[in-house]
Amino acid sequence: MTTWLHSTDFARYALIPEEILPTWEGTEADEVIDAYVSALRSAGHDILTLGAEPLPVTWIAESLTFARWCHADDDTGLIPAVRAAASADGWKDVLSLTLGGRYVLADAAYEADRILASLRDAHRPAEALRVELTPGRYRVQSLTIDPDPNTQFMLDRLLPE
Template sequence: MAIWLDGTDFARYALIPEELLPGWEGTEADEVIDAYVSALRPAGRDVLTLGAEPLSVTWIAEALTFARWCHADDDTGLIPAVLAAGSADGWKDVLSLELGGRYVLADAAYEADRILASLRDAHRPAEALRVELPAGRYRVQSLTVDPDPNTRFMLDRLLPE
């Protein structure tokens, strides 16, 4: 089972470069709240944002894919659905950005102190996930998958260019 960030009060997540995290104020992504996938460029670094709906999200490192939980009884079918979707038609190109290094995926509206506390405290529900990416330019593509009639996940994958 994946580790899920259990929804967001503000309908957006940010993939924050670790070196920008200490100064993160939680207002950086305010202008992109309505976009499902977008990018910001604070301090010369690209920050991927996932938003528009307050859905739970997880990171599947082996597929370089973020999954958002639309509806499902559980996530047992997630990994097979992601693997099957890898070669599926229907992926939509959304944007390209430069990524590389260590990141933290968290609610974009959380301040640095809250995100850092979540990373340090394994006894409370996760509010942040660590993501590590090889340096390079990535194309972000999105696809919604329905592995069965009662299950739907939104996928956003990173494809090295």
């Protein structure tokens, strides 16, 4: 079962390095609110941001892909659709950035205390997801897929350079 982050107050998610999470104030990504995929620097780290619309998001570790739910009855076909899209034409290069280590994907506007509380409390709906990446330079590519006429997901994958 895929865990989704279902809401964002800011219409922007941030991939925050765990080592800087305790000082995250929720205002760091204010400058990139209008872009679907962007990056910013904070405390010497590249931070990937996803947004511009308040779409639910999930992390698919096996394919290093973030999926945003545009419309679908459910997500049962997501993993096969992502696998099929891996070799598809149409992926657009968006940016490159340096990543590596342990991260937390959360609403960019949430302060550290709220994100950390979400990670500790498994009984409430998820507001943060853990992401672990091998250190290195990554190219971010985006693609919107329509596995069937009633389903659409936006994909943003990380490709090691």
